[in-house]
Amino acid sequence: MSDPMRPPVSHHHPQGTSLRSGTSGPRASLRTAVVWEVLKEALDRQVKATGRESLDVLDTGGGSGKFAVPVAALGHRVTVVDPSPNALFALERRAAEAGVADRVTGVQGDVHGLFDVVERGAYDAVLCHGVLEYVDDPAEGVRNVAGALRDTGVLSLLAAGVGGAVLARALAGHFTEARHALSDPAGRWGEGDPVPRRFSAEQLTGLVQDGGLRVGSVHGVRVFADLVPGVLVDTEPGALDALIKLEAAAAEQPAFHAVATQLHVLGEKG
Ligand SMILES: C[S@@+](CC[C@H](N)C(=O)[O-])C[C@H]1O[C@@H](n2cnc3c(N)ncnc32)[C@H](O)[C@@H]1O
Structure with missing residues (x-):
């Protein structure tokens, strides 16, 4: 079974390095697996709830489309808002390579001026991944991304812990x-x-609630992945899968939220 967020495993980690760096291979799958599973389930629930196979998804600060393109590959229409022309150019290329260019729209813009470039209340799901760290006013940022949701929409919020x-x-x-x-x-x-900024789980859930949403779930992301020496994962057969499963199990437990590299909060409207 192929998973767009789990690129093929490569075995080229210098001895003694941790799994933090790299944009492909096992490091990438380790970093994104938990978020991707939570997001995919949330989108599936939205499909059932709305009765529509193809959802309208907004990815704020979506960059080069690391999430937007796999979401489009599920059959959804994705609008990416990002201030960086370079990121939007890379997004266009990634979407074309994945054969989903017709379902991905890149728009230059900012979470603070979000409604200058997209419609309010028009999206079934909004992603805001790795963006809140960089915005001028995180509270306003979350209010805006929440404001882009339809009455029964869902927010996927990921930020540094x-x-x-x-x-x-x-x-x-x-x-x-x-x-x-x-x-x-x-x-x-x-x-x-x-x-520029990191958050505790309490701060993030507070922002989501202040944005008028219910907190559906909180997950700790990359609890161990950034700390484990790469060599431990490379040399032991099955170690990568075992670590991914451990990350998934720890992600759910509040005790591990306190030490996760990133925190994921699902916000629900309606
Ligand atoms: C760490 S990257 C994350 C990219 C993508 N969301 C992901 O998960 O791979 C941060 C992105 O936020 C964008 N960004 C920075 N400030 C922003 C703002 N005020 N509003 C929207 N996006 C912003 C950057 O251009 C960049 O693409």
């Missing part, structure tokens, strides 16, 4: 940076931190 960054810095021996991230209001580990 503060606890995961603390743990990763500490395990890399950067103890002062880890302590900085722990007490910093934005969850940053220092001046050199490329991520």
Whole structure:
């Protein structure tokens, strides 16, 4: 059975590296498997609830279409709003290569000016993955993405978790940076931190509720994947699958939300 979010396994990790980097191969599947499963189930529920096979999906800050293109491959119509022309160009190419160009529309825009470029209340599902970290006002951002939903729509929100960054810095021996991230209001580990803002599960669920949505589920994403040396996964037969299953099991448990690299919240309307 082929899964668009699980590219074929490759075995080229230098010894001793963690599974954090890389955009394809096992690292990519490890990073996206939990989100993809939750999202796919949510879209299936929307199909049943609406009675429509083809949903209208908005991917805010969808970038080059890492999620948008596989969602379109399920048969849905996807609009990607992103401020970056380069990302939109890459999206167009990715959609064409996947044979879904007719179902993917790229629009240059911003979550803050979302309704300058898309219609309010017009989407069955809205994705906002890895974007809230970078926007000027996360509360306004979530209100806007929620405002794009139809009365029974669903929001898929993914953002960096503060606890995961603390743990990763500490395990890399950067103890002062880890302590900085722990007490910093934005969850940053220092001046050199490329991520402007991280969130706790409570902050994200609070934003979703303030946006007028119910919290359907919370998942911790990449609890172990960024910490495990790549060599452990490469050398042991079946280790990658076992780690993916472990990630899926831990994702559901609130205790692990506190140390996940990313947090996924499903918001439901209606
Ligand atoms: C980390 S990437 C995530 C891309 C994609 N959502 C994914 O999961 O692969 C962040 C994306 O957010 C976009 N972005 C940054 N600021 C934004 C804003 N204010 N509104 C919408 N998108 C924004 C960037 O251009 C970039 O494509």
